[in-house]
Amino acid sequence: MTPARRIGFALLWLALLALAGWAIGSQLKLSGDLRRFMPSAQTPAQKLLIDELGEGPGSRLLLIALEGDDPAALAAQSTALRERLSAQPQFKLVANGAGFGLESVPERLRPYRYLLSPTFDAQPLDAAYLRDQLDTRVQDLGSPAGELIEPLLASDPTLEMLRLAEAWQPAQAPQTLDGVWFDRAGKQALLAVETRAAGFDPTGQQSAIDAIRGAFEQARGASASRITISGPGAFSVEIGGRTQREASLIGSIDSLVFIALLWLAYRSWKAPLIGGLPLATAGLAGLGAVAAIFDGVHGITVAFGFTLIGVVQDYPIHLFSHQRPGLSPWASARSLWPTLGTGVASTCIAYLTFFVSGVDGLQQLAVFTIVGLATAALATRFVLPALIDPAPRDVATSVRLARVWSALARWPRLGVTSVSLIAALALAVILFVPGAFWQNDLAKLTPVPDAALARDAQLRGELGAPDVRYIIAIEGRDAEAALQASEALLPELPLLRQRGAIAGYDLAARYLPSIKTQRERQRRLPDATNLRAALDSAVAATPFRSDAFAEFLDDVERARHAPALTPRDLADTPLAVSVDGLLLQRGDHATALVSLSGLHDPGAVAQVVRKHGGQLLDLKQASESLVAEYRGRVLLALGLAGVLLAAAVWIALRSPRRVLRVLAPMALTTLLILAVLRGLGVELNLFHLVSLILAAGLGLDYALFFDHAGDDRAEQLRTLHAVIVCSLTTLLVFALLGLSSIPVLRAIGATVALGVAFNFVLALLIVREPTAMLDADTPDAEAGDAHA
Template sequence: MRLTLAVAWLLALLALGAIAASQLQFSGDLRRFLPDARTPEQRLLMEELGDGPGSRLLMLAISGDAPEVLAARARDLHAALAGDPRFTLVTNGGEAGLDAFPEDLLAYRYLLTSSFDDAPLDAAVLRDALDARLQDLGSPAAGLVEPLIPSDPTLEVLTLAEAWQPAGAPQRLHDVWFDKAGEQALLLVETRAAGFDPTGQLDAVGTIRDTFAQQAGGSGAVLEVVGPGAFSVDIGGRTQAEAQRIGMVDTIGLILLLLVAYRSWKMPLLGVLPLASAGIAGLTAVALLFPGGVHGITIAFGFTLIGVVQDYPIHFFSHQRAGLSPWKNVRGLWPALSTGVIATCIAYATFLFSGVDGLRQLAVFTITALAVAALTTRYLLPGLVDPSPPDLAGSLRLQRLWHRIEALPRPKWSLAVLAVAAGAAIALSPGAFWQNDLSKLTPVDPDSIQRDTELRAELGAPDVRYVLVAQADDSDAVLGATAALRPSLDALVAAGRLDGYDMAARYLPDAATQRARQDALPDTPALRAMLAEALAGSPFNDDAFEPFVEDVARARAAAPLTRATLDGSPLATAVSGLLLEGEGSSTALVSLSGLDDPADVAALAAQAAAPGIDVRLLDMKDASESLVIEYRGRVLAAMAVALVLLVVTVWIALRQPRRVWRVLLPTLLTLVVVVAVLRLAGVELTLFHLVALILAAGLGLDYALFFEHAGDDRDDQIRTLHAVLVCSLMTLLVFSLLALSSIPVLRAIGSTVALGVVCNFVLSLLVARRRAAITAARAEPAPVP
């Protein structure tokens, strides 16, 4: 019968695991752990975080060899990646002149340039241009200029390239970008996949690294890839590696602890069954309910459930003894066990209403796992255990330990002193209480973030804390509105009150401006007449500039250039990052660097606003902090509701104020003490500390419930002491490993719960446990033979 039940259980787990594996899709999109954006600033921030062009940029640095070798590696990598459909743009600064424009966009240079806005293209302008080209042909720049002259005698390609060059662009060595020290060749790559699409980014980053490795040969050059996509890949890899490591150590620790605790090889095998059932059931539930993908943090958090789930079979094992039916044993434990499960599930159920997708996933995973672990312990595990193991209440070591614990004084006023001291530590600790930096909510390594900042500075990326935003129904309106700000912004730059700015209108004028420039271009007969006049007495042949005539004719007939037309060109990244087009609305951004006084630009924004066009200055730092604050508010509200429901649950289960107080006091006091310790250690609390506090509260409630459930029976108290010792040691092992993790999220959860385990165990032992009713014959432990 036991064998049949065990086989059926295992087959059910395999079937459930197959369902989970077929449905489970992983997601690394950190927006799942952020609340829905409500303000324009938050919506803009979320759009840029997930799907914006900035999230798709990868910055590549090649180092470790001579500059000429690094430049060759950069050119080879550029050539290999440029035609790959995984990437929408690959640039290393080597594109210049005609190479900066796709062939079908060359004619548009006359719609993009402002050279003829004040002085129209006429014979005099052409004559001056031809004289300048003669001088260029006699200079060292002849090799660059000569191919351009037939189609572009005024060199508008080079004029535009110079105008579009960022002020902080990298230096060029050996025709590619290099850092200021000349030790790293730089490339910029834009992926087709969004920044937090882990599958797409893994494919893109893997392609880059594999391509470089194949080309490097015997070179000592080393490739470094940073950016949101690389972070996503790194997070996935590190999370998987650490999960495997922690899972392996946890498994070994669980097996060894159960072997030592129960002196039986069967217990580790049986104890794993409820745990495996919980994990597989939790994964299946989130896979079915969240087809868009389960976040890696949710999966990582699943490993922490071993600290709760393994409590249920351990309490059952520790109370089993000869003469007691396993089914009767588990029925006797069920009131305490089910109360703890229900209370913890209620705490996590409040996350279902938090408005945060990642927390909803955590809630579904946790509730399903805890419920399945409890139910399998209640209705399946008794059919597999040995009904007559030794009674742990007869252990001499446990009796001596229990006797020493029983001799400890019961805390009374000292608990109030502890609470006051902890409260004072929380209130008086220096530094910020909450961590509002959005980047600290990510599991990205701080060194990687620092490296990303360094490379962005090398590539001339602007400081985007302050952004001017223009919003209207169509892109032409916002392009025109931001273009009108250029004279005022130039004045601020000239006055030293602004280091620089960038806007889409620098690269892509609005349609009205393009049409005005088209109308100002001469038609073909007029242009030929101008050329004939300009060529009089010139050494150039009369028919040398037919390509120029054809390009101007194409420019006059061309439809205005749009953002979509730029796809695949070096302009695409610059424009798409500053012009966001949605359904029925467009947003143009003006990034500002080194802004001294935001009031200067705020005043300009107010002046630029017009009917149908909203122009305002956004502080992106404030937007990100408001998002975190709103997020935390929802979590705290959920915790408050959970606390009320937890009290109600315990009250319904125990029905006596004194018993309820004995169970709740250790848990509540532990929460205060843990927060105090974290604050004294200089830790600024994040969302993940709050999630960990709920988990710690669930553990503490279990400890207190079982100590209270043991009543004043000495033997039952010894069995409960054994169970809680094993549970707390196992949990402490799990969360101590998490506290040593390199992933900040897991480290925050691990350190918080590890502190909670120690405090909960001690306080539950001293507060929730009753004085035992001991007969004279059993007042002292028997001597050790």
């Protein structure tokens, strides 16, 4: 193929990639739902944790603090911010303490106050009670509160609506200044915002935060006040932004290093350009396969998948390094294919084991990686040779490379005894170094700064937010059954608070009693005739006119005959936010939750809850057990991967000695990586484990190519050249990841960087064959020095 045709073919390849990228991008549905990377929940606490992670109100809650101005100005800004955000569709609830009670119930539901309030459970609505209430109202009208009470008297002389408003106030509500919430010091105006976007929706959370900041800029005007936004959504946006920035920086450096190293290694500007085509093809193929098979592609699949298939940049490097005059690129690719194909097939088989994990995210990752690796290998074998110019030189003639090989050849080769001793020492470190082996705490994987976490805890304390670790759960076949069961706790919870076991609590039955309770309250209400007589008797001894309370009589009569309220009737009201967050309805069952604040005696609370058929759930323990179960599945997949990988190498090599020699560096590297991490006090997490597969794949490639070289010195030099270029590009990328501030990236980077270094050294010490060395100063060698 002529140079012009090669250029034309490369442009055609690029055009097809661009077209494929556009087609995949237009159909791609990215997901941020972390539950796709979680195993199936088994316990009630795990099921609740999985639900809450994605859709629970806790994951949607944003906490806001305004500071930097005088309290009056901050209160005005808080009010303006609440008004602006309440009008925007991104938010379900915007609360700052202003008008929480009366505004929570729309006019159409006001008659239901007699079904929602417990006032008449023990006290009948009779003449004596009405007389006492009306006497109190006469006094109220002469007090400063008269202006507030007077508009309510005609329809609500007993002020039942105000009693409900008081009852619905948070148990640990912050202080109120100028009608809005403030911290105890009176320097920060506080708001609580619940977004419509789920906690796992980074785009929705980003939109909500942008809306909050925009509304604040309008509300503060020329003030010097500042805003702080905290909560899971704010953290996820910050983490996502920082991860994207660091990944982009590292990716840019990786691209520059790849270009520079390939140019230096092959003295051709074409090498880095055409060398990147298989990687781009692999990425698009993997992405397209996942998009076609699964309903939505997880963002972690894309990010981690491109990291895992980064190994495919080694494929064109091996092809470039094995070029030599007199051998066409097609012939070179054909001779490398058995070795390259064995490595690719073995790695793909290893990733197949992710399908036994039962975790959707890992299955997506397996599809992405397998399709990507296979596509890159096939592109390198059957397409890339068409773009490669006939080799003007052979890297095996390089004097510098020969000197490097001579120096490396002096390293002692490791036999069975040496390998066994190193493995035993590594195992001893892994097993006997003190400290926790596994990292079960998901919180340690977050890169949120300690100062931000402390700030979040401070805001939660000021707002009286519930405990995020413990929660009471009561199961029922439907919402009604769950509400009835939770109502049995209503007499017990105040006693627990009095004993100091808890500081506060909240449950859906505070806002919406069960249908059974509402029916009982309806039966207690007097009929129209008896209520009219009781009211007339009570009004006679007061300054009020007898016809002043017609609306009250109508409301009570409507309450007597109204259908009971259900959660569906609260839709589009502020009450729905409270009820929906504490009454989870999932298909064939419902769960009533009781959130707790200031839990000091879990044992006492658990004992009371068990009496009424509920459970006190420890979500921290649930998360740790879920991580442990996930890890068990990954370890099972890794063990199965090791067996299949060994089987694939055996089928390819059919020699026990060669198989053991090829697998030994990879196995020993795995032990050494774990030993180094343990020796440095690193607690191992899931990302370390998954990264071990990538490190193993790299080690297998290095060992297979050194085995392929045999004792042919020229082939050994070409393999050394390829492996040096491969390992340098990979090492630099993952070493940069290892320096990241993102724990996940750091875990991946450290694991693979160690793997590259150990695999390179061990492949040389175990797999390379001894060969007679030529003098580095021979004329033939010097002739090729200029091309090194």
